[in-house]
Amino acid sequence: MTISFPRASALLPLLLFLYGGEARAQDTSDVKPLRLTLVSAVTLGTVIPVHIYQQNAWWQGPRAPFRFENDWAYALNVDKLGHMYAGFLLSRMFRYSLEWSGFSEHTSTFYGSVLGLSYQMYVEVEDGFHRVYGFSPGDAFFNMMGATIPLAQWTFPVLRNFTLKYSYWPSTGYRDELKAGQAKAFLDDYQGTTVWLAVDPHFMMGEKVSSAVPPWLGLAFGVGARDLNESGGGRRQATLALDFNFSRIETESSVLHAVFTLVDFVHLPAPGIRLDGNRVLFGVFYP
Amino acid sequence: MTRATASALMRATRRTLIGPVCAAYLLLVLPRLCTAGSVSDAPPPQDSLRQFGLLFDVQAAPHYSSPSSYADGGYTVSLGFGLNFSPVFQMTIQIYTGREMIPRGTAKPVDGWLPVGGASLEGTFFFATGTPVRPYAAAGYGLYTISGGDGYNGGGLSLEAGAEWDFSRFVSLRFGGKYDVIRYHDPTGEASQAVGFQPFTLRAAGAAVRMAFYPDLLP
Known part of the structure; x- marks a missing residue:
């Protein structure tokens, strides 16, 4: 059984006296x-x-x-x-x-x-x-x-080539030092967190190069921090690493596609280069 | 070049360049990026612009506060979201951050560049619709806090007038003058007892620059 759903503008009758809009397309x-x-x-x-x-x-x-x-x-x-x-x-x-x-x-x-x-x-x-x-x-x-x-x-469809990702591993600095003996919440553990801007670079490549690079392979730029003291102290980390876009893998299975889509909210361990304070590191990074 | 000289050069560069570069990016580059390669490149007829739809904005507003306000001046930056109801009216919720200079020797227990935060509900009326540059008048009511010590809570009105330029289907830029009247008090009463803090009214006049995005998106 299906029902139609009211349009949002119908929920704002008090403001309609100011509404001068043209008729919108029918909601599908x-x-x-x-x-x-x-x-x-x-x-x-x-x-x-x-x-x-x-x-x-x-x-x-x-x-x-x-x-x-x-x-x-x-x-x-x-x-x-x-x-x-x-x-x-x-x-x-x-x-x-x-x-x-x-x-x-x-x-x-x-x-x-x-x-x-x-x-x-x-x-x-x-x-x-x-x-x-x-x-x-x-x-x-x-x-x-x-x-x-x-x-x-x-x-702006071009922005669909960009997404945000997250990686987390519990930090000892948060657990044993910053919040020792206090209530802890992993969402507050920013020393174990890296937030990534992931890019599917295929849209920038020519057709020849694009076809040579696997569709699931991308790049990600991550930002994190370590040794935080919650009042401005600590050191920043910036990482450029390879990234995996599983949802770009074509599959007939809707379940598998859903799983790929969910996994794509997380940046998985991948090789890259990291600026950690004044040091430059190469390796497979997580978080 | 010594390390100290290099550091000083870096600091000076950060202080002098980052602001203008960010401003130039916001004002010149971002609008072009937003309008390039989008699904609706073709400009619509002017009279179909700014109908009912979503609206996001970013605004910067430096201001001068009158000496009787116990403040010298400051600035706010805000992000807003809301609805454009028609070519003549829109409403937004603005979230503010910024700083206010409280000079030493006033009745308040802390001084210096104190952080300010707040949120307000603002309505804008446009005149001369159907033209690319539309004069506007806006009014809002907001709640604000000046941090420092226990902080001072405030509430008050802001009035603004100027002109908004619709330079693409998705983006508008506005320049205006702004006047705020905000009454601050000591929420805990502790500062009043400890140092004789008295409630005060901050009157501030300044300019406002706003970039608004109309993503042409409705349910």
């Missing part, structure tokens, strides 16, 4: 109620436990009147890139879920970004009531940038 969504229910249930079943986890890990301290707190120096901006990645990841996951539920690619992309950004901003507003954290405009900037990447990729 063909929503499947069972799948949409399942997606909603899984979303709620994920958001609630994650809220409880965050409540225990971050928001346990004393509450305070809502306020803003700039924290640009906190983790040498790796935290900001982490926020961007999280916004991107959530928006894409919501988009895939909505598409699977029968919404058109266009609608799914739009609402995926809206939902991803909404969740990120809810976390930021909760931080705003914490005595120590506060609402970080910097975090919000990068949430917005990450959540809107899928929209930008829709509007």
Whole structure:
């Protein structure tokens, strides 16, 4: 059974007196109620436990009147890139879920970004009531940038050759030094985190070169930091490495394609060159 | 060249070049990148521009604060998102970061270049629609915090007027003058008790440069 879904503009009647827009193209969504229910249930079943986890890990301290707190120096901006990645990841996951539920690619992309950004901003507003954290405009900037990447990729197709990836390995510096004896959350372990901008370079190559390079092989530029002290200390790392785009592998199996798509959110170990403070390293890097 | 000279040269280069290069990139290169090779290269008729749709923007606003405000001046940078309802009206939520110079010797317990953060809801009305350069007037209400010590929470109005230039289907650039009136208080009461901090009203006048992206995307 299928039902049609109301257009978003219909939800804004109070503002329609200012609406001077032309008629839009007909939405091609063909929503499947069972799948949409399942997606909603899984979303709620994920958001609630994650809220409880965050409540225990971050928001346990004393509450305070809502306020803003700039924290640009906190983790040498790796935290900001982490926020961007999280916004991107959530928006894409919501988009895939909505598409699977029968919404058109266009609608799914739009609402995926809206939902991803909404969740990120809810976390930021909760931080705003914490005595120590506060609402970080910097975090919000990068949430917005990450959540809107899928929209930008829709509007400017050339951007679909770029994506964000993540790699993580628990760091001893975070566990044994920075947060020794305190509550820990892997999302805060920026010493074990590298955020990558991955590029599928085939769009820049000529046809001859492009056909010689495997479609799943790409490049990634990663940024991380080590020896952080949460007040601006530490050293940065920048890495240029090979990257694997599994979703470029053609397959008839939709399950396999879904697995490839998910794996592509992570940068897997690959050879590269790394600037680590003042040192230059060659090797297979992870994270 | 000694290491100290090289370091000083690097620092000077960073200070003098990075800002202008970033500004030039934002103002000159990015719009062209955004409009090059896109799915909708062909410019639409002018009267179909800026209909109902999504909107993102980045804005920079240096300002001068009146001496009675206990501040000398500062700057904000903001990212915004919202909806363009029609050629005559749009609303955005702006997230601000920046700094405010609080001079030494004022009633406040901390001074110097203090971080400012905030968020506001802003509405813009356009006049002379259907032309590439549209005059506008904007008003917003925001919540702000000046960090330092326990921080000072504030809330107030901002007014802005200027002109917006639609130089492509997806991108607009606007220049305007801005005036803010923000009332700050001590949220915990501790600074008031400890050093006699008094609530104050910051009045700031400045300029605003904004680049807006209209991705032509709707559900």
